Amino acid sequence: MSPMSPRLLRPRASGHPEALSWASRVSANGGTVSGTTLTAVSKFCQDIDAAGLRSKFYRLNLFCGDNLEAALVPLYRAESSSAAARGSTIDTNTNFVSGDYAATASGGGIVGNGSTKHLDTGVTASSLPDECHASIWLSAQNGTTGTQLYLSSDNFNDAGYYVFGWGRAANAGLFRIFSTDIATSANVSTGKHWMGTAKKTGGTNSATVYRNGSQLQQGTSTSMTVGNQSLFVFAGNRKGTATDRTIDRLGMYSLGETMTAAQALSYYTALNTFMGAIGR
């Protein structure tokens, strides 16, 4: 009788290739991932692929895993698994500690302190496509005053300054596009996934705000030359200096190409399914 092939005895890792790649990078970063989370990440990847959305993402981090080291590793680092990676290998962490990360408590994700903490994606505003998106998942709003930035860069104090990204002004969500801030008509706490799409060329209704996958409002901006500051998370990057740090808890962020209204809804549906699967 011939010996059993060793391949039959070796367990095969199952799941979406990009989820498995992410898990491997998490391990390389000193993090760990539960089977439940890996299954949920794999399902998210499958849902994104099925919706034809994978090419929309230049970078996406679901802020998940067993610990902060895992949460710093983005799932997507380019518009495809074979494209050249954009931004930092991990979200470069300034001053966050392990206790700032919660897998599920308080809505899950990473919480800022409004004073000292931020992440650097390494993705510059100028590297985003002419028609682009930025999104965040607000796990918990921890205050109602002041301007706080979630995912942003700008070059204030320069002539013809630009801004890009998300934040809140007191309670109102704030989508910052080039020369214009769109203050949303709804409090930021009324939604979880906030996405803005924008055209760098500006124009009437050149920006659209989506709340939980549904269009909330549109805005108009002027054409702007976007600078090469990288986008910070939990703060804005003002020419290399973190500003307007948030005290809120974020559950994910993404950057990339623009989406249609139908695509925005599909994206939110996939995210919401993921968040539910990991207990958030």
Place this chain on the structure above:
Amino acid sequence: MTLLADVPLPISYNDSKELALLFAPALAQRLAELHAAHGNDKCRPVPRRLTDGRLMLCADVLTEIEPGGLLHAMWEAADKAVLMSQVQVIGWDEAVALLPQETARP
């Protein structure tokens, strides 16, 4: 004046968030040198400058100095005697009040 030597270690995350560590620019420079030699992008302790010129970190960085912590290697390489005697500890709200006002949007 409360110094780092007066803080019982290890300290819990919830307790540490209520405190801030204050130190002179020379110690901040040493912190940067330690990070360059022993740290990485998983945790960069970068202090903020207060209006009186001192540098400030949230004391929750102390939760990462134990074995397995993100800052353990830096802590092991640091001169503990210097840190214990030269780092002042105050309440977090008191430290935040000393941060410079951020430039308002035009």
